[in-house]
Amino acid sequence: xxxxxxxxxxLVQDGGALRLSCAASGGSFSNFGVGWxxxxxxxxxxxxxxxxxxGYVTLYVDSVKGRFTISRGNTKNxxxxxxxxxxxxxxxxxxxxxxxxxxxxxxxxxxxxWGQGTQVTVSS
Numbered sequence: 833x834x835x836x837x838x839x840x841x842x843l844v845q846d847g848g849a850l851r852l853s854c855a856a857s858g859g860s861f862s863n864f865g866v867g868w869x870x871x872x873x874x875x876x877x878x879x880x881x882x883x884x885x886x887g888y889v890t891l892y893v894d895s896v897k898g899r900f901t902i903s904r905g906n907t908k909n910x911x912x913x914x915x916x917x918x919x920x921x922x923x924x925x926x927x928x929x930x931x932x933x934x935x936x937x938x939x940x941x942x943x944x945x946w947g948q949g950t951q952v953t954v955s956s
Contacts, residue, residue, distance in 0.1 A: 834859040834945045838928050841950030844918055850952060852913040853905075854928030861909040862886075865936035867943060868902065868913045870924035870952075877927070879938040881913060891936060896922075918954045925949040 840852040854866060867882035881902040882891045890902050901914040911928065929943035937943075 834861075834864065834930055836928050836930060836945055836947035838926060838947045838950040841926060841952045843953045843955065846918065846920060846954055846956050848918050848954070849914070849916045850918065852915065852926055852928075852950060852952070854911045854913075854947060856909045856911075856930065861904075861911070861930070864930040864932055864945075866902075866904075866911040867891075867929045867931070867936065867938075869927045869929060869940065870922075871927070871949075872921075872924040875924075877940065879940070880926070882936040882938065883911060884936045885934075889936060891938060893938075915952070918952075920954045920956045922952060923954050924952060926952050 835857045837855050865884050868880040869877050871877040883902045887904040899917045903912050927949045928947045930945040931943045
């Protein structure tokens with residue numbers, strides 16, 4: 833059973849940056865594609881970004897392209913989401929999730945394991 837723990841959230845001003853981490857235990861993260869999702873107050877959870885098992889393929893939602901970067905850590909059991917030029921509309925709880933499929937997907941239902949989430953708040 834893979835367990836995921838997010839960290840790195842917090843309060844930042846408009847234009848600031850944060851780096852979120854997703855750490856895995858109970859299994860080798862290198863066998864999983866990893867995605868980041870977010871849920872703002874009163875809204876449905878949405879896809880943000882994903883990275884393939886080998887780290888060669890990445891996906892982003894249009895609203896974060898050029899500002900967010902997903903990557904795998906050297907230890908292979910951590911995935912990062914570097915968030916630059918943050919905007920108030922990026923305020924949400926951010927979740928990481930893992931899927932064992934060969935091809936990374938954007939849909940929530942494609943993901944088998946989820947973390948508890950970390951709060952990101954961007955003040956204007």
